[in-house]
Amino acid sequence: MEEINGASRDYCDEDNTQYPCNPDKGYYGQSIGFGGLNSPETVANDPLISFKTALWYWMNNVQPVISQGFGATIRAINGALECDGGNPATVQARVGYYTDYCSQLGVAPGDNLTC
Template structure:
């Protein structure tokens, strides 16, 4: 039986082999360039996911909610997260996504915002009017908040989250889809500027430019750790 370490090495070789084959194909005569399709399950292994969630306290509700299968189901049915650019670029994007998700949820401990700080989180909106019986406080890996986020996120993934925001806290795949929706629409475009730019895009007003240096460094430390696990250089500009 292969050990976990051996399995990790085999997975890394498969991912890297895909890149080698794509480069080789691009140089063959009369051949169109091959598109590299990075299999997210080869990057986000069960070992990687468990390594995150196992750091959460045993009594965390998120330990029985967030799963690797939930993440894989979300990206396979909804998004091209981690499928653009080179293999290394894919690894860095996934490392960045998980660094922020880990930080926001305390190693996937929290599903919903702390009860003491929960608010209705409703602002007047013609396009995404609030249901007066619902609250739009933080839920999921990125703690999506406000009706003007629940509305378009739900529309994007094919659900009416304005009238059922609690679905984000009851279905792991939906929870990950909302986080991916936010990532693709608000964060992905700054990836080329370095990890620090992604922190600014997610919570810059409260953390960047000296607002909360400890949080900025905590996010960066997670990102560097995950890049190391994926055997990829984290790049520069890690702070904001």
């Protein structure tokens, strides 16, 4: 069990058979060319693996929901840490930054801005 921004989060899901969990490490292993199951710290220590991990996560969890609005991307990235009342102030700040960037770029932010 790890604490992130004051919220406990259990990364080890015993039912996940595609990306099994190592209970001693508490992280999933992804098939991106390194032993993530037994050495998750590699993500923090190797810039190439860090980039591959971020890209893998984006392509598998965020990109599929982009058409649903900015709020769906917040949910895909931060889930219960921010959404469904988890941290409404953070969500509003994130939406504020997003709409400000959209304004600076001259693009519409779209609908469904919150999660």
